[in-house]
Amino acid sequence: MYELIKGLPSTHGDDYPLNTTTLIRHAARTSPEQEIAYRTADGGWDRYTYRDAYERIVRSANVLRGLGVAPGDVVGVIDWNSRRFFELYWSIPGIAAVMLQMNLRLGQEDLGFVMRHSNTSWVLVDESLLSVAEGLAAENPDVRWIVMSDRPLSEIETTLPNPLHYEDLLAVANREIDWPMIEESSAYSACYTTGTTGRPKGVYYSHRGIYLHTLTMVAELGMSAHDSVLLLTPMFHGSCWGLPQAAVQARAKVVLPGRYAADNLGPIVDAMIAEGVTVGNGAPAIFGPMLDYIRTLEIRPDLSRARFLSGATEPPLSMMRGYAELTGADIIHAYGATETTPLVTVNRGIKPSLTDRPEEERWDRKRCQGVMVTGVDIRLVDAEDNDLPFDGAAQGELLLRGPWITSSYHSLNEPERFLDGYWRSGDVATIDEYGYVKVVDRIKDVIKSGGEWISSIDMENALTSHPRVREAAIIGVAHPKWQERPLALIVTTDGVEVPLAELHELLAPAFAKWQLPERALFLDSLDRTSVGKLDKKVMRAKFADTYGGA
Amino acid sequence: MYELIKGLPSTHGDDYPLNTTTLIRHAARTSPEQEIAYRTADGGWDRYTYRDAYERIVRSANVLRGLGVAPGDVVGVIDWNSRRFFELYWSIPGIAAVMLQMNLRLGQEDLGFVMRHSNTSWVLVDESLLSVAEGLAAENPDVRWIVMSDRPLSEIETTLPNPLHYEDLLAVANREIDWPMIEESSAYSACYTTGTTGRPKGVYYSHRGIYLHTLTMVAELGMSAHDSVLLLTPMFHGSCWGLPQAAVQARAKVVLPGRYAADNLGPIVDAMIAEGVTVGNGAPAIFGPMLDYIRTLEIRPDLSRARFLSGATEPPLSMMRGYAELTGADIIHAYGATETTPLVTVNRGIKPSLTDRPEEERWDRKRCQGVMVTGVDIRLVDAEDNDLPFDGAAQGELLLRGPWITSSYHSLNEPERFLDGYWRSGDVATIDEYGYVKVVDRIKDVIKSGGEWISSIDMENALTSHPRVREAAIIGVAHPKWQERPLALIVTTDGVEVPLAELHELLAPAFAKWQLPERALFLDSLDRTSVGKLDKKVMRAKFADTYGGA
Incomplete structure (x- = not known):
């Protein structure tokens, strides 16, 4: 890999480890009055403070210790974006245990695999998600279960074996703690990736990585105590992009919407406005419908301080412009993956030296993944x-x-x-x-043609700009002479085909002639994976013979 | 000290070390066009870019390596706040050597001690400071000298033995480098403290400490590429408070004023306005005169984006208000020491929950050292x-x-x-x-009276609010009954004494009766150290018998 060069020893306290307890304790000490707003089980809103949250975090850590959870043990969480999940973000890693982020979108078989692969000993589950837990309990008899609910255990029906009740345990827990100093390369949490093939693979984030990621995110986004941070993406996924930790480091207000936006659009946008949200995270699939909802409001909300981190795919220009013009909010394209915690690039504003470039170039830059972050x-x-x-x-x-x-x-x-x-x-x-x-x-979707690469994403975006093209996929298909050639798969809004020449005309300004697909097939729908991504593997197999290649 | 608890191993790349090369390389890669403005030897201004600076940093590192500087070697710098010093901030530590920040305010004897104590092998010295180097050369015959100047060596008269010429070496140096991966606890630079007693003591900052300090400073101050950062405090002192590194992490414009502000007031304020400075560092002793200069300007400058970090002593209220009202600039009291890199607290704005407090309380809070920073x-x-x-x-x-x-x-x-x-x-x-x-x-100045502590700083500030009191010191003097009692030492503007009762009346609102000094002595001047601080040790000795104590 590389040779590590040692200089002179410093006099700094280099054995002082980086860990997440430093972040939450500091926030509670310096901003005890800062608010955390959260959605309750009945769909209403409530709020408490960093002081209250920290006090519950301390008790939560003591509960887990009391149950025998030891350093290195894995504790799973099955929950929406709730205040309890927020507390567990700190209490589980705070005692050097590992918080397993359990992906509600994974099937029962995969979730069971994840529990066994990570050697999970305890799972905390929200009452509304008991069915998920019950499905897992039968095949994982050694796992112990804790139910999180505002109702007493006696009112909760469940087939879970001997479940404990989180709030009952908290109520009697010690309110003081001597947090351990945790060696910084220790795992803070575990998140399993959802590949299209094979079993989920485990990424175990370290305290050191999370601490550095947090500081970098706060610096890159310019977050402060004047921010109000809405956690929109699931807290089970890549630590909610590290935004909960960044919010705490910045001592910002935190807004926890409970169930995800797709089921919850109106109430979330309403809360966003009421809570003065200035930072949020999501994807075009959710920001798009939110913008549609905002258009229906009688009073245009002023979101001019807002920076919304948008991931997954390139945000559509119309959406970015829509937010800017209607609300003043800035859609910030960011790029990363489960394996990268996730911050790799951020597209925050236009740098000073580029502000006088033509508008089109500025929007082109705003749409791309952004500038790589330090570190x-x-x-x-x-x-x-x-x-x-x-x-x-x-x-x-x-x-x-x-x-x-x-x-x-x-x-x-x-x-x-x-x-x-x-x-x-x-x-x-x-x-x-x-x-x-x-x-x-x-890289698996890029089309290798005559020793050159043809990339599909830009071509697909160009095709969907045709008024009658609803969806498009460009796939590489074996070709006897060129190794692979692109094939266009298209779904139109009216079911009527678009002439190939018209498609070529659309692509001509941005692509070389040799890159254009020789054929376009018109379909009723495109194949997608369980999480809604284009399943090009299936499509490639289906149309492998189109060009008569090997 | 404490027990370090190990959790489960993470899958993060935890052997990837934190070092300062990451910061400058990243800035040069992502903001090559960003400007660095610097004062030239003839008192004019010039500018170059991060791209140019990085190219010179690479060559500088190759020059030092070519001269045999090895990991762990100590290389001294004697210079003002120049672009060459800025480059050396990265080139010396970049090859795992240690940059010794040589304090121009130390006497020759102490500087010689520092060089020997740190085992300095090479020193780079600016032409205008040759006399300092020449004074040190005689007693340190093993040290090699490099002269930094825009003029050729043939035109420079010096008694230094066989000096090399920095620009000559740079001109022929390799423009490519394979930076070493430096173990993060290695020393990045060394700064010796200037105690009032004893020899200077060496603080050796680590790459890890500097990296974390940098990210924290950028996050706490909300610095970005839209900032323009004026380095006012000496670059030999505590790494200029870590502001050069923070500026680079934020990819901000850097403004290097050359000689310090005391000799340079008008040109520095003019440059501050011309370069749109938004972040700077200094102390009331320099911000005060700068404000006086600003008052003489025909056009009021708009510094409403500016945050000036002010250290050393509590900033006077009149000065903070003056900046706010005249220019819109925010004076941010910050606290630290050579031993702390220095950031410990920052007083940035008023937190949201306190903005509706009475104006007096808000100013009281703004004046204090500020809120402790994360980490x-x-x-x-x-x-x-x-x-x-x-x-x-x-x-x-x-x-x-x-x-x-x-x-x-x-x-x-x-x-x-x-x-x-x-x-x-x-x-x-x-x-x-x-x-x-x-x-x-x-702690050494606090007055121990009857088992209680009486602190002197607030009392001194209260006394100097009297229109005829120019300077005041409160010292503890031995007392037969109370162990110590406070004594007021006062210099008036007109040389006429102020009645003790009048002083007591001034202090009454903020101090208990038992805390008030029994006596006040009126003097022509107060004893001060070589760097201008009140020398209470001398004063305590001089007036030890005032209360007839032991």
């Missing part, structure tokens, strides 16, 4: 792992390394996912002279 | 080292610990300056329920 070591490599220049033109796979980038998967040997300590992102991108990263494809 | 572990202890509550009333010594707090002095055994890994600040303070720290005295 992530990025390489761009070609198919033979040779380094490529950061010139805005060369396309290569992004390789990532740093304190919050995974360098292995838990109890798995997957050398093909790493190179010299760098994690292979699987994303093909360009990086320009200002550090802007633009992801152009997944 | 510094603070204790408040009484004379027997028992912990005191953070209730805004209990006065105790501040003890500090954390990644950027020194936990020893280089090659010295001084156990009395540390307690269980905490550094004894020597400052007596209160901490309130919101984390606001208010320093009320130096």
Whole structure:
């Protein structure tokens, strides 16, 4: 990997470890009055303070210790974005145990696998999600269960074996604690990735990685005690992008919406306005419908201080403009993955030197993944792992390394996912002279034609700008002469085909002639994975013979 | 000290070290076009970019390596706040050598001691400071010298033995480098403290400490690429408070004024306005005269985005109000010491929950040292080292610990300056329920009267609010019954005494009757140290017999 050079010893207290307890304790000490607003089980809103939350966190840690949870033990959580989950973000890691973020979208078989693979000993489950837990309990008889509810245990019907009641335990717990000093490379939490193939793979975040990620996020987003932070993405997923920790470091207000936005759109937008939200996270799939809802409001909300982190896919220009014009909110495209904690790039505003560029260029820059953040070591490599220049033109796979980038998967040997300590992102991108990263494809979806790469994402975006094209996928199909050629798969709004020449005309300004697909097939729907992503693997198999290739 | 608890191993790349090369390389990669403005030897201004600076930093590192500077070697710098010093901030530590910050205000004897104690092998000296170097060369024959100047060596007269010329070396240096990965506890730079007694003591900052301090400073001050950062305090002193590194992390514009503000007031204020400065550091002794200069300007400058970090002493209310009203600038009281890198507290704005407090309380809060920052572990202890509550009333010594707090002095055994890994600040303070720290005295100056402490700083500030009191010192003098009693030493503007009763009346609202000094002596001047601080040790000796004590 590399040689580590030792200089002269410093006189700094270098054995003082970085851990998340430092963050929550400091926030409770310096901003005890700061508010946390949360949605209650009955759909209403309530609020408490950092002082109250910290006091419950201390008791929660004492409860877990009292149950025998020891350093290194894994404790799972099945919950929405609730105040209890927020408290567990600190109490479980605070006693050097590992918080397992249990993905509600995984099937029962995969969730059971995750519990066994991580050797989970206790699981805390919200009353509304008991059915998930009950499905898992039968096949995992050694796991102990704790039910989280505002109602007494006697009123709760469940088939869970001998469940405990979280609030009952909290009520009698010690209110003082002597937090342990935790060695910083210890695991803080575990999140399993949801690959399209194979079993979920475990990423175990360290206290050190989380601490550095938190400070970097606060610095990059300019967060402070004047912010109000809405946690929109699931708290089981990549630590909610590290936003709960960043909010606490900044001593910002925290807004916890309970169930996710898809089921909850109106109340969440209403709360967003009422709580003066200035920072939130999500994806176009949720920010889009939220904008539609905002358009129906009689009074236009002023969200001009808001920065909404948007991930997953490139935010549509119309959506970004819509937020800017209607509310003043800034949609900030950010890029990362479960394996990267996730912050790798952030697209916050336009840097001073570029503010006088033409509007189109500025929007093009705003839409891309953004500028790499300090602390992530990025390489761009070609198919033979040779380094490529950061010139805005060369396309290569992004390789990532740093304190919050995974360098292995838990109890798995997957050398093909790493190179010299760098994690292979699987994303093909360009990086320009200002550090802007633009992801152009997944490496498995890129079309290898005549020794060159054709990336599919931009082409798909261009095709869907046609008024009658609802969905489009570009896939690589075997070709006897060119190895692979692109094939367009299209769903139209009216079921009527668009002539190929018209599609080519649409693509002509942005693509070379040799890159254009020779054929387009018109379908009723495109194949998607269980989480709604295009399933190009299935489509490639289905249409493998189109060009008569091998 | 404490037991370090190990949890489960994480999958993060925890061997990826924190070092300062990460910061400058990242800034040069993502903001190559960002400007650095600097004062030239002839008093004019010039500018270059991060790209240019980084290219010179690479060459500088190659020059030093070529001269045989190895990891762990100490390289001294004697310079003003110049672009060359800025470059050396990165090139020396970048090759795992240690940058010795040579304090121009130390006498020749002390500077010579520092060079020998640190085993300095090379010193880079600016042409305008050759006399300092020449004075040191004779007694340090093993040290090699490099002259920094825009003029060729042939035009420079010096008695230095075989000096090299920095720009000549740079001109032929390699422009490519493979930076070493530096073990993060390695020393980045060394700064020797200037105690009033004894030899200077060495604090050796680590790469880890500097990296964490940098991120924390950027987060606490909300710094970004839209900032323009003026480095006012000497770059030889506590790494210029870590502001150069913070500016680079934020990819802000950097403004380097060359010689310090005292010799340079007009040009610096003019540049501050011209360069749109938004962040700067200094002390009331320099911000005061700058405000006087601003008052003479025909056009009021708009500094409403500016946050000026002010250290050393509590900023006078009139000065803070003056900046706010005349320019919109925010004077931010910050607290720290050479031993703390220095950031311990920052007084940035008023937190949201306190904005509706009465104006007087808000200014009182703004004047104090501010709120402790994340990552510094603070204790408040009484004379027997028992912990005191953070209730805004209990006065105790501040003890500090954390990644950027020194936990020893280089090659010295001084156990009395540390307690269980905490550094004894020597400052007596209160901490309130919101984390606001208010320093009320130096522990050696606090007056021990009848088992209670009387702190002198507030009393001195109250006395100088009298229109005819120019300077005041309160010292503890031995007393036969009460152990010590306070004595007021006063310099009036007109040389005429103020009746004691009138002084008591002034103090009555804020102090208990038993705390008031029984006597006031009127003097022509107060004793001060070489750096202008009140020398209470001398005054205590001079007036030891005033109350007829032991």
